[in-house]
Amino acid sequence: xxxxxxxxxxxxxxxxxxxxxxxxxxxxxxxxxxxxxxxxxxxxxxxxxxxxxxxxxxxxxxxxxxxxxxxxxxxxxxxxxxxxxxxxxxxxxxxxxxxxxxxxxxxxxxxxxxxxxxxxxxxxxxxxxxxxxxxxxxxxxxxxxxxxxxxxxxxxxxxxxxxxxxxxxxxxxxxxxxxxxxxxxxxxxxxxxxxxxxxxxxxxxxxxxxxxxxxxxxxxxxxxxxxxxxxxxxxxxxxxxxxxxxxxxxxxxxxxxxxxxxxxxxxxxxxxxxxxxxxxxxxxxxxxxxxxxxxxxxxxxxxxxxxxxxxxxxxxxxxxxxxxxxxxxxxxxxxxxxxxxxxxxxxxxxxxxxxxxxxxxxxxxxxxxxxxxxxxxxxxxxxxxxxxxxxxxxxxxxxxxxxxxxxxxxxxxxxxxxxxxxxxxxxxxxxxxxxxxxxxxxxxxxxxxxxxxxxxxxxxxxxxxxxxxxxxxxxx
Amino acid sequence: xxxxxxxxxxxxxxxxxxxxxxxxxxxxxxxxxxxxxxxxxxxxxxxxxxxxxxxxxxxxxxxxxxxxxxxxxxxxxxxxxxxxxxxxxxxxxxxxxxxxxxxxxxxxxxxxxxxxxxxxxxxxxxxxxxxxxxxxxxxxxxxxxxxxxxxxxxxxxxxxxxxxxxxxxxxxxxxxxxxxxxxxxxxxxxxxxxxxxxxxxxxxxxxxxxxxxxxxxxxxxxxxxxxxxxxxxxxxxxxxxxxxxxxxxxxxxxxxxxxxxxxxxxxxxxxxxxxxxxxxxxxxxxxxxxxxxxxxxxxxxxxxxxxxxxxxxxxxxxxxxxxxxxxxxxxxxxxxxxxxxxxxxxxxxxxxxxxxxxxxxxxxxxxxxxxxxxxxxxxxxxxxxxxxxxxxxxxxxxxxxxxxxxxxxxxxxxxx
Numbered sequence: 001x002x003x004x005x006x007x008x009x010x011x012x013x014x015x016x017x018x019x020x021x022x023x024x025x026x027x028x029x030x031x032x033x034x035x036x037x038x039x040x041x042x043x044x045x046x047x048x049x050x051x052x053x054x055x056x057x058x059x060x061x062x063x064x065x066x067x068x069x070x071x072x073x074x075x076x077x078x079x080x081x082x083x084x085x086x087x088x089x090x091x092x093x094x095x096x097x098x099x100x101x102x103x104x105x106x107x108x109x110x111x112x113x114x115x116x117x118x119x120x121x122x123x124x125x126x127x128x129x130x131x132x133x134x135x136x137x138x139x140x141x142x143x144x145x146x147x148x149x150x151x152x153x154x155x156x157x158x159x160x161x162x163x164x165x166x167x168x169x170x171x172x173x174x175x176x177x178x179x180x181x182x183x184x185x186x187x188x189x190x191x192x193x194x195x196x197x198x199x200x201x202x203x204x205x206x207x208x209x210x211x212x213x214x215x216x217x218x219x220x221x222x223x224x225x226x227x228x229x230x231x232x233x234x235x236x237x238x239x240x241x242x243x244x245x246x247x248x249x250x251x252x253x254x255x256x257x258x259x260x261x262x263x264x265x266x267x268x269x270x271x272x273x274x275x276x277x278x279x280x281x282x283x284x285x286x287x288x289x290x291x292x293x294x295x296x297x298x299x300x301x302x303x304x305x306x307x308x309x310x311x312x313x314x315x316x317x318x319x320x321x322x323x324x325x326x327x328x329x330x331x332x333x334x335x336x337x338x339x340x341x342x343x344x345x346x347x348x349x350x351x352x353x354x355x356x357x358x359x360x361x362x363x364x365x366x367x368x369x370x371x372x373x374x375x376x377x378x379x380x381x382x383x384x385x386x387x388x389x390x391x392x393x394x395x396x397x398x399x400x401x402x403x404x405x406x407x408x409x410x411x412x413x414x415x416x417x418x419x420x421x422x423x424x425x426x427x428x429x430x431x432x433x434x435x436x437x438x439x440x441x442x443x444x445x446x447x448x449x450x451x452x453x454x455x456x457x458x459x460x461x462x463x464x465x466x467x468x469x470x471x472x473x474x475x476x
Numbered sequence: 477x478x479x480x481x482x483x484x485x486x487x488x489x490x491x492x493x494x495x496x497x498x499x500x501x502x503x504x505x506x507x508x509x510x511x512x513x514x515x516x517x518x519x520x521x522x523x524x525x526x527x528x529x530x531x532x533x534x535x536x537x538x539x540x541x542x543x544x545x546x547x548x549x550x551x552x553x554x555x556x557x558x559x560x561x562x563x564x565x566x567x568x569x570x571x572x573x574x575x576x577x578x579x580x581x582x583x584x585x586x587x588x589x590x591x592x593x594x595x596x597x598x599x600x601x602x603x604x605x606x607x608x609x610x611x612x613x614x615x616x617x618x619x620x621x622x623x624x625x626x627x628x629x630x631x632x633x634x635x636x637x638x639x640x641x642x643x644x645x646x647x648x649x650x651x652x653x654x655x656x657x658x659x660x661x662x663x664x665x666x667x668x669x670x671x672x673x674x675x676x677x678x679x680x681x682x683x684x685x686x687x688x689x690x691x692x693x694x695x696x697x698x699x700x701x702x703x704x705x706x707x708x709x710x711x712x713x714x715x716x717x718x719x720x721x722x723x724x725x726x727x728x729x730x731x732x733x734x735x736x737x738x739x740x741x742x743x744x745x746x747x748x749x750x751x752x753x754x755x756x757x758x759x760x761x762x763x764x765x766x767x768x769x770x771x772x773x774x775x776x777x778x779x780x781x782x783x784x785x786x787x788x789x790x791x792x793x794x795x796x797x798x799x800x801x802x803x804x805x806x807x808x809x810x811x812x813x814x815x816x817x818x819x820x821x822x823x824x825x826x827x828x829x830x831x832x833x834x835x836x837x838x839x840x841x842x843x844x845x846x847x848x849x850x851x852x853x854x855x856x857x858x859x860x861x862x863x864x865x866x867x868x869x870x871x872x873x874x875x876x877x878x879x880x881x882x883x884x885x886x887x888x889x890x891x892x
Contacts, residue, residue, distance in 0.1 A: 161692035220869060220870030220871070221868045221870065221871065222694050223692070223696070239594075240596075241594070271565075274565035274570065275566060275567050276570075276597055277597070303545065304542040305563045305565075309541075309563045309564075309565070310565050311565065372545070376542055376543070377542040435870065439871075440875065441865060444864070451834060455863050459874060462880065465884065466880040469878055469880055470873055474870060474874070
């Protein structure tokens with residue numbers, strides 16, 4: 001805290017050249033120091049680690065060039081010649097030829113609340129959860145697991161064409177969703193159906209989408225798992241990687257301009273951080289001061305590509321600082337840690353108009369999708385270890401049980417009910433007829449232009465001539 | 477100048493090598509038959525040969541290391557090592573940009589984009605070939621006046637359109653359109669630098685990508701974006717119809733002095749099975765093939781669509797209509813001569829592709845042929861293509877240019 005206060009004062013001294021800028025900066029610095037202290041130590045870790053490591057690493061008295069501008073302006077105080085004023089601010093000089101290290105001496109810590117046995121770590125600083133929310137989170141995690149298992153089987157039986165599970169990432173899905181409000185706008189990747197589940201998307205709605213029947217909001221035009229809901233502020237999933245990220249920034253900017261008490265929240269994987277869209281989004285978000293929370297599910301694998309072949313940085317969390325974005329790394333399999341981090345991130349994003357990056361460390365226990373067999377590129381032991389020893393649901397269950405909020409009976413009733421409900425949903429979805437043919441041509445434009453009208457007319461003629469060429473279950 | 481000539485000489489020899497391969501392939505392609513393999517195995521064989529025969533060939537893309545999501549690169553990382561066959565980060569623009577850099581340094585870069593539906597972030601890179609030439613020219617120093625290629629005093633020269641080659645393997649006749657603000661001498665300088673520049677560029681970039689419908693792919697795993705790439709000057713677009721074709725054409729693409737994009741019909745990866753010669757052979761680019769002789773109507777297509785078109789031809793034959801079917805193989809620069817010759821004979825033309833009809837490459841063929849064969853055409857040129865809608869899941873059978881749609885169009889055109 002002391003460091004932060006000193007730093008803000010120094011910044012203030014420096015920038016009295018520009019009073020307007022000064023006002024903005026003192027405001028934002030004042031706020032940031034308050035918020036960081038309020039949200040606990042971990043948020044404050046990056047600057048600390050940077051300072052300590054570099055000092056240790058190089059044993060230099062001066063480490064100005066490493067942390068430009070803000071942090072070390074004090075060093076050149078009163079000695080104008082030793083600093084460079086340039087359009088990007090003020091940077092002090094050093095006579096040491098020294099490069100910034102490619103990696104910090106110590107990796108960024110991972111924020112955790114629950115230990116492997118589901119006990120809260122003594123002294124841990126986390127957002128309190130009511131019994132109601134705690135139990136709801138647990139039951140939704142279980143529901144998500146069962147839904148995944150049954151839908152996966154349905155795909156294997158050929159009843160749906162494709163599926164993709166979230167197994168191993170239930171805590172990120174449910175706990176992050178629980179820390180948000182319904183007004184927050186979600187821009188998902190594709191491994192976050194739990195967020196939609198939490199928001200109230202019914203199992204029947206999930207099934208309708210996967211079966212592409214006429215109750216599917218996408219009108220059967222997209223592959224299974226491409227869910228979306230206007231009502232629940234959940235943008236429709238696209239398979240393309242990372243395209244949702246800059247979109248989330250645009251939406252967040254709109255929320256800010258409309259002075260809404262809400263932020264945009266966007267999810268992506270470790271692989272997604274390699275896409276240009278990720279970098280565009282991070283930079284835009286910082287520059288536009290957009291209230292957006294970036295949640296990276298770093299699950300170790302982008303299909304067959306391990307993170308070691310994806311990036312050489314200390315994961316994803318460190319990328320935030322390079323863009324001027326406050327960031328935190330959390331244990332993605334720790335429900336309470338994810339909940340607390342996202343809760344704090346949301347508060348900061350909205351009240352301070354700033355983006356926040358959350359890197360949740362986890363593991364993709366399932367195959368990439370039903371089109372993948374991950375045993376071709378990773379060991380069964382590795383998968384089993386994460387599935388059994390590090391299951392986020394089992395870990396969180398121990399905590400709710402210890403609280404006295406959950407019993408074996410509750411468990412048995414929940415599992416049996418959810419199972420029944422999902423099987424029922426599948427049976428219903430299967431029987432609902434497919435969307436009518438006209439839906440192929442609707443929504444391409446606000447109203448079908450002449451070329452589409454003509455194509456529809458020709459298609460209908462062809463169907464009359466060759467009815468056998470076309471599926472019977474699609475009403476023409 | 478001597479240096480320039482030396483480099484030109486090196487280039488010329490690499491070209492003659494290319495021709496040598498071409499000749500071999502034409503002579504041997506049907507003589508030697510190999511094992512019956514499917515399309516992804518044929519691609520795998522071609523990649524194996526490409527890496528084996530050229531130590532400066534590299535293969536990379538998302539998930540390429542373990543064999544690729546369609547198994548096309550199986551065993552290659554083990555065989556050639558992780559330095560030559562490797563996974564890249566998940567970034568299409570990175571993959572193609574990296575490939576351009578690799579190719580510019582005299583290597584053969586074979587880049588895989590996992591699905592053609594995901595190629596669009598790389599579009600920027602794939603469409604900068606013409607600008608890339610500009611960059612190389614600037615790098616080149618003029619030996620006469622020792623000025624960097626494009627800058628002569630205060631004069632700035634812009635490349636307006638890219639290098640145009642009259643045919644795939646012609647060295648001479650390079651036509652670079654340049655706008656010179658002044659100084660005729662700069663232009664001369666420029667011309668003298670062109671061979672140098674081509675040596676740098678010609679080394680070879682091939683982008684491979686699965687495209688097209690697969691029965692359950694929906695919008696993000698089914699698109700046919702070939703027409704977008706036909707708008708990129710300097711880039712060749714090639715699509716094979718079968719395993720044997722895939723192997724020969726892919727090797728030709730990899731060894732072609734121009735950047736190429738090779739779209740693999742993913743529906744055929746496992747479905748199409750054929751005898752594929754095991755040896756190293758190439759099939760010529762920009763050369764269409766008449767795969768079925770006929771006299772009443774000409775049908776032009778490429779890739780997976782040809783199988784449907786062939787069935788339509790068989791049905792039409794039962795009705796007494798004789799169809800000539802042409803596999804275009806290379807979309808750009810396309811073999812207009814073969815198509816024209818056929819249309820002059822039949823007087824009728826039908827083009828079919830999976831990509832949306834409006835602005836599809838079929839439109840280019842129709843426009844060109846109506847220009848050159850206007851007086852010979854006996855009926856309007858028919859196009860049976862995908863719809864102008866996003867590629868749908870449940871409605872896929874409705875979207876597709878089916879056999880019966882083609883068959884009906886054949887009859888309508890012939891009876892016009």
